Amino acid sequence: MATRLSDVAARAGVSVKTVSNVINDYPHITARTRAKVEAAIAELDYTPNVSARSLRKGRSDFIALAVPEMASPYFAELGAAISRAAKKRGITVLIDQTEGEAAAEKLVLDGMRGQLIDGIIFSPITTAPARITSADTAKPLVLLGERHPGGTFDHVAVDSVQASFDATMHLVSIGRRRIAAIGVGGGAGTGSVRRKGYRKALKAAGLALDPALEVGGPGYHREDGAASMRELLALPEPPDAVFCFNDLMAIGALRALTDAGLSAPKDVAVIGFDDIEDGRYHSPSLTTISADKEWLAENAVALLLDRIAGTGEADRRDLTVPYTLTIRESTGG
Amino acid sequence: MATRLSDVAARAGVSVKTVSNVINDYPHITARTRAKVEAAIAELDYTPNVSARSLRKGRSDFIALAVPEMASPYFAELGAAISRAAKKRGITVLIDQTEGEAAAEKLVLDGMRGQLIDGIIFSPITTAPARITSADTAKPLVLLGERHPGGTFDHVAVDSVQASFDATMHLVSIGRRRIAAIGVGGGAGTGSVRRKGYRKALKAAGLALDPALEVGGPGYHREDGAASMRELLALPEPPDAVFCFNDLMAIGALRALTDAGLSAPKDVAVIGFDDIEDGRYHSPSLTTISADKEWLAENAVALLLDRIAGTGEADRRDLTVPYTLTIRESTGG
Numbered sequence: 001m002a003t004r005l006s007d008v009a010a011r012a013g014v015s016v017k018t019v020s021n022v023i024n025d026y027p028h029i030t031a032r033t034r035a036k037v038e039a040a041i042a043e044l045d046y047t048p049n050v051s052a053r054s055l056r057k058g059r060s061d062f063i064a065l066a067v068p069e070m071a072s073p074y075f076a077e078l079g080a081a082i083s084r085a086a087k088k089r090g091i092t093v094l095i096d097q098t099e100g101e102a103a104a105e106k107l108v109l110d111g112m113r114g115q116l117i118d119g120i121i122f123s124p125i126t127t128a129p130a131r132i133t134s135a136d137t138a139k140p141l142v143l144l145g146e147r148h149p150g151g152t153f154d155h156v157a158v159d160s161v162q163a164s165f166d167a168t169m170h171l172v173s174i175g176r177r178r179i180a181a182i183g184v185g186g187g188a189g190t191g192s193v194r195r196k197g198y199r200k201a202l203k204a205a206g207l208a209l210d211p212a213l214e215v216g217g218p219g220y221h222r223e224d225g226a227a228s229m230r231e232l233l234a235l236p237e238p239p240d241a242v243f244c245f246n247d248l249m250a251i252g253a254l255r256a257l258t259d260a261g262l263s264a265p266k267d268v269a270v271i272g273f274d275d276i277e278d279g280r281y282h283s284p285s286l287t288t289i290s291a292d293k294e295w296l297a298e299n300a301v302a303l304l305l306d307r308i309a310g311t312g313e314a315d316r317r318d319l320t321v322p323y324t325l326t327i328r329e330s331t332g333g
Numbered sequence: 334m335a336t337r338l339s340d341v342a343a344r345a346g347v348s349v350k351t352v353s354n355v356i357n358d359y360p361h362i363t364a365r366t367r368a369k370v371e372a373a374i375a376e377l378d379y380t381p382n383v384s385a386r387s388l389r390k391g392r393s394d395f396i397a398l399a400v401p402e403m404a405s406p407y408f409a410e411l412g413a414a415i416s417r418a419a420k421k422r423g424i425t426v427l428i429d430q431t432e433g434e435a436a437a438e439k440l441v442l443d444g445m446r447g448q449l450i451d452g453i454i455f456s457p458i459t460t461a462p463a464r465i466t467s468a469d470t471a472k473p474l475v476l477l478g479e480r481h482p483g484g485t486f487d488h489v490a491v492d493s494v495q496a497s498f499d500a501t502m503h504l505v506s507i508g509r510r511r512i513a514a515i516g517v518g519g520g521a522g523t524g525s526v527r528r529k530g531y532r533k534a535l536k537a538a539g540l541a542l543d544p545a546l547e548v549g550g551p552g553y554h555r556e557d558g559a560a561s562m563r564e565l566l567a568l569p570e571p572p573d574a575v576f577c578f579n580d581l582m583a584i585g586a587l588r589a590l591t592d593a594g595l596s597a598p599k600d601v602a603v604i605g606f607d608d609i610e611d612g613r614y615h616s617p618s619l620t621t622i623s624a625d626k627e628w629l630a631e632n633a634v635a636l637l638l639d640r641i642a643g644t645g646e647a648d649r650r651d652l653t654v655p656y657t658l659t660i661r662e663s664t665g666g
Contacts (some may be wrong), residue, residue, distance in 0.1 A: 043540035070428065071413035071610070073406065080404035083430040092440065093404065097416040107425065116449035144467045222614045255614045278348075278611050281555045 005046075012040035056081065062092050064117045064266055065305060067102040067109040068125045072220075073276040075123070081297035082121060089305060091118075097158065100125030111138025115304070119304045138287025140307035142300050146193050154303045154312070158321045160190065160290045165204075166325050167243050167271050167289050171250055172205040175271055176241035179207065182228040182253060183245030186217025194245045213239055216249065223247025229256035229268075240268060241331075247272035247279045269331040284329035291323040338379075345373035378535050388395065395425050396637060397450045399441040401433040401458045405553075405611040406606040407579065408456070414630035415454060422638060424451075431456030444471025452637045473640035475633050479526050487636045489652045491624045493523070497530025498537075500604050502624050503658055505538040507665055509574035509602055512540065515561040515586060516578030518550025527578045529605070538556070546572055550555050558582025562589035562601075573601060574664075580605035581614045583619055587663065617662035624656040 009016045014033060019124040021029055022037040023072055041048075063084050066073040083093040096112070098104035105127040108120060143153045146160040164246055171179050177204065184195045202209055211220035218237030225244055229252070244250035256265055264270045264284055272279060272288040279286030299319050306312035312320065328332035342349045347366060354362055355370040363563045372394040373379070398415050400408040413460065430443070431437035438460040441453060452473035472499055479493040504512050512535065517528045535542055545568055549561040558577055565572055579585035583605030597603045597617055605612055605621040612619030632652050638643035647663070660666035 044442065064427065069413065070403070070416065071402075071410045072404070073611075076406070076409035077404045079428075080402065080430060083403065084432075087437075090427060092437070092445075094429055095412075096425060096427055097413060099417075099420075104425070108359075112425075136623070154537060222610065226614070251611070251614050255616060258616045277555065278406075278584070281559070281584050283591045283616050301440075 003245045007044055008040045008046050011015060011044060012036045014282060031090035035234045036130045040167065046158065048138065051192070059118050059211045059308065061090060062094055062117050063301075064094050064096055064108070064112055066096040066105070066120060066122045066124075067099055068098055068123060070095065070097045071167055072248065073278060074274045075247075077276060079292050079296065081293045082301060085294070085297040085301040086152055091301070098125070102126050103156070109141075119308045120302055121300050140304060142304045142307070143216050143270060143301060144296070146190060153268040154298045154307065154317045154319075156296055156303065156321060158289075158323055160193045161197040161200070162325050163273070163289045163291070164194040164227055164243070164245075165201045166197075167273065168198045168201030168329070169205065170244060170287070170325055170331065171200065171241040171269055171271060172207070174265075175242075178210075178213070179243060180213035180215065180232050180239035180243045181243050181245070182216040182232075183220060184214045184216060184224055186220050186224070186245075191217050191247060192222075198243055216245070220246050220249060222248050222252035222255070224254030226256040226259075229250075230260075233257075233262070238268070240272050242268055244272045245275045246271065246287055247274040247286060250288070251278065251282060254282065254284070254286070264330045273333055280328070282330075285333075287328045287331040288326050289323055291321050291325040295302075296321045334547075340371045341370065341378055341379050343368045344377060347517040362524075372543070385423070392451050392641065393449045393610060395427055395450055396634075396641075397429055397441070397445055397453045399426050399429040399431050399453060399455045399457075401431055401456060403428065404429045405581065406611060407581075410609060411626050411630065413630060414626045415634060415644065418627070418634040419633045421508045422634065424634070424638070431458070434457050438585045442474075451641045452465075454633050454637055461496070473637060475640070477629075478632060479523060486650060486664045487637065487652075487663045489629055489654060491622075491656055493526045493532070494530040496528040496575070496606070496622045496624070497578075498534045499520070499658050500575075500606065501531045501534030502538065503620070503660070503664065504574040504603045504604060505540070506574060506604055507535065507574075507598075507602060510540060510619035511543075511546070511549065511572045512569065512574045512576060513546035513565050514576050514578070515565075515582050517548040517556055519548045519553050519557070522580060524550050531576055549578070553579050553582060555581050555585035555588070557593075558633045559586030559589040560585075561587035563593075566590075566593055566595070574598075575601055575603050577605050579604065580607040580609045580619060580621055583585070583663070584611065584615060587615065587617070598665040602665065608659055615663075618666075619660045620664040620666055621659050622656055623659040624654050 005016050005019050009019045019037050019235055022034050063086060067080055069075055086093045105124055115258055117139060123143045123144040125261045128250055141153050146157045168179060181195060181198045184191045199209060214226060242253055244253055250270050253270055254264055256258050257268055272286050275288045275290035279288055338349050340353050342352045352370050355367050384484035390496060391639045398412055402408055412428050419426045438457055441455055450472060454475045456477040474486050479490045501512060503617060504527060514528060514531045517524045534544060548564055549557060575586055577586055581597045583603050586603055588598055605619050606630055612621055636650055
């Protein structure tokens with residue numbers, strides 16, 4: 001049997017109500033009584049029933065993070081960062097994998113049913129932005145991801161157009177002239193946003209846009225990147241550089257190059273997006289756009305906790321995550 | 334405002350109690366009343382308050398998965414598999430990252446505070462097996478991981494000694510004679526279990542045990558594998574093969590080989606453990622022990638749901654996850 005409030009009361013020689021008052025930090029308790037109760041709690045290794053405490057303060061100190069896919073290293077690393085950022089504030093994060101399914105995303109927007117979760121950090125895929133902005137969620141909610149500017153919720157995202165512009169310009173800067181993009185048709189909207197930055201860079205560099213060089217989607221996994229690279233290598237005039245819209249696809253693309261007896265950056269320079277840890281250990285190591293996941297995590301958690309506490313600003317906030325271009329071997333770094 | 338029971342009642346022209354009876358599928362409701370209420374629910378896009386329903390049936394249809402580390406690809410992939418296995422049964426999985434911290438693991442054993450979680454699948458790191466077996470958990474619980482045979486809980490794990498024996502014997506079978514092990518001092522007990530299999534194989538092959546070839550730990554990340562490989566390469570007589578106790582360390586080890594101007598399998602053959610997706614796309618692709626994560630997920634979820642429903646077997650169950658040796662380029666496959 002777990003230790004109960006009544007066990008603590010018996011050990012301390014006080015009433016259950018008095019133990020409860022000490023745990024809940026009520027005033028008007030003598031130092032002597034408090035000491036007795038705290039000693040009994042320590043001796044019995046008693047854990048206060050936090051649900052009861054939560055009811056009093058109206059909070060559980062649990063928040064949820066709803067992401068499409070746990071096994072994607074980007075979301076796994078982001079989830080770990082958000083979990084750490086919350087823990088520093090005494091909050092436990094529970095992660096829900098929606099797989100981008102409409103029903104699972106609706107469950108999130110509806111507040112995840114229960115009384116246990118104080119609020120939600122949500123990276124939606126399937127649910128339309130219009131629906132999200134108009135949703136009447138049961139819980140405070142912070143949105144992640146570049147598809148959802150505006151609307152009614154606090155929002156944290158990378159400036160993906162600018163970052164994609166920078167990624168493409170890096171390939172220009174190392175002398176590449178036939179630059180492909182992998183992932184244009186996918187990522188639930190990410191593709192079109194990043195393509196915008198890619199096209200902007202081609203234009204700025206005076207390079208012609210070749211529709212044959214815009215490939216990929218809807219999948220954003222390693223095998224999708226490998227398939228897209230094979231498609232590009234089969235062109236009459238293959239590219240000399242590729243901007244992959246995430247690191248996973250870039251790793252798949254690098255593998256397809258190896259399988260074709262080619263190498264990066266000699267034959268084709270490759271840049272990714274996300275800076276997942278695996279890119280750093282790959283051979284060749286992967287040049288990428290490195291969004292500051294710790295910054296994202298800290299700020300998403302802080303925004304949500306402000307909303308939960310009712311101390312947030314009246315207007316919704318829209319925060320832009322800082323990023324850097326990290327040059328490694330796959331583009332000759 | 335979210336649609337409320339009272340809105341549905343008003344639209345249907347019935348009492349709130351009647352709507353509640355329809356939602357909860359109580360008998361003695363006329364077909365006509367049921368149809369009116371269901372039409373109102375559909376028109377208003379009403380989502381029943383499932384917490385109220387859960388109270389009735391005593392369940393929330395949420396379970397928790399508590400793992401040390403989300404950003405570790407093994408746990409991320411396992412979490413995704415468990416989430417999928419649960420979803421097929423109408424259950425949502427919330428994932429809790431304990432970071433192996435004692436306080437976080439205690440929170441798990443204490444039932445995660447609240448009323449929302451029906452049960453827990455737990456991969457402990459810090460909490461001593463003895464404490465776990467004696468813990469009086471508030472919730473049904475299934476344990477994962479090779480450190481925890483016996484005890485009072487259902488348990489699902491790979492036979493790590495046998496798998497490590499097989500991994501090492503594979504290196505013997507390709508003619509290697511100076512076989513190192515990376516990770517012996519870590520992984521919260523995993524190290525000693527896998528070392529047992531490694532040593533057993535050396536003995537079976539008639540190879541002498543060289544303590545200088547048993548390195549690594551406590552960390553089990555890419556950088557730890559890279560550091561251990563550098564240590565091995567600095568030996569007067571470096572190894573011609575390495576068994577890394579997980580794929581992450583193997584990927585780090587491969588990177589250290591590349592940095593030293595060496596390659597696998599020519600100079601040093603490398604085998605990992607876990608079959609994370611990244612190993613398949615690495616150059617060279619990684620030979621590994623491939624535990625059946627889908628099998629593990631299906632069975633862990635089924636065991637837990639049986640306990641929650643009270644339909645489990647009287648005795649605790651101890652399930653062994655099937656695995657295969659997957660031979661790829663890093664050992665010459």
